[in-house]
Amino acid sequence: MSAFFRVAALVVRKDLTVEVRSLEVVSTTLFFAVTVVLIFAFGFVKEGVPMDGVAAAILWITVAFSGTLALGRTFERERQADTLRALMLAPADRPALYAGKLVGMLLLMALVELILVPLVGLLFQAPIFRAPLRLAGLLAAGTLGFAAIGTLFAAMLVRARSRDVLLPVLLYPMTVPVMIAGVRGTAALFQPQPDAGMAQFWFALLVFFDVVFVTLALWTFEPLMTD
């Protein structure tokens, strides 16, 4: 078991080192997320006032869009230098490699969300500090669910043709429960009379989703990545 965590930690460290040196994925994803929010602002701000209840949806759609971009870029980098094959050849547990990639992805998306949430709060007058812990919990659970499926699919698609377009095509229908739970839970926190019970329910659903899909991904990563 300790070997599992050691391998996962090594993969995370490798990904972070590569990223810190180039800042390629972080900078492009962040910029992309900001532009997406601005485009939404042009669509949903009428006469200087944002429409009711759109902040939660914009936040989650932007998370999904920028997450897809980051997943695509991260694995494209692995493909170009054929380093994913090298990782797979390493005498290590395949599920540990998956866990390492997943944690790296989560750190990246957390960094983007750190900028994204205040931006949405600022531009759409969303009360992000009303229940910060609940909001953080929803974001963490939702991001984990999205990244768990996304990391597996992006890794699988490395060898496929037209992978750029196939990743969102496969990922979005699959993460519909994450989107619904995330948007509804966040909207329950943002509405004029916040509904903590509703947010709690959606959070529980997200946690359940995470448990099922992380387990399933760890379990299927080995057969899916073996030729």
Place this chain on the structure above:
Amino acid sequence: MTTAVKAQLGIAALMFAASPWVINAAPHEATMGLVYKIYFYHMPSAWMFMLGAIVAGVASARFLFAKRQASDATAVAAAELAVVFGLLALVTGPLWARKAWGVWWVWDARLTSSLMLFLIFVAYLLLRQFGGPGSEKLSAGLALFGMANVPFIYVSVNYWRTLHPKTSVVPTLPVAMGIPLWFCVCAFLLLFLALLSLRATLETHRARIDSLYLSHDEA
């Protein structure tokens, strides 16, 4: 084509030919009149859609874990049938809903989750078509995840919708309407099974030709 498949196709063709008379014999529904009879095709299509999805999921799991090549052919066949029957259900449903509810589409839990499942299988076929070599495995993973996702989609859509409840008219069927319904279900099931085995055989042959072609190239 084996004799069993031929027999299934023949009986299914006869039953489909006879179905207008059987459906016509069903009693008239007071509020919706003739339009409700689309239900006799809609329900069986929706069931075959679900059956196709389940068969594709189970076959994909067997292909992935037991490495049974034949299961992959079954999975493709079932996924294609799920898309075909799903499309039938999604087209006939709104035709009925327009008359029953006054709108073409409502964001009801069952409708929305069917649509999402349909999209997952369309994605499956897209991956199969454009994923290039090795996409059998990826699509098997997709089908497996799609299966695991069904309860989540249903629960989430259900709760999303109950925030804005809407009454719906769901007719309960008397016996005289049940007979034509089951008649149509049998016809659809026979057609489904015949197409499933035909398409799976075709896929097996295609895979064999592919592998022969590859080994010829390498030689």
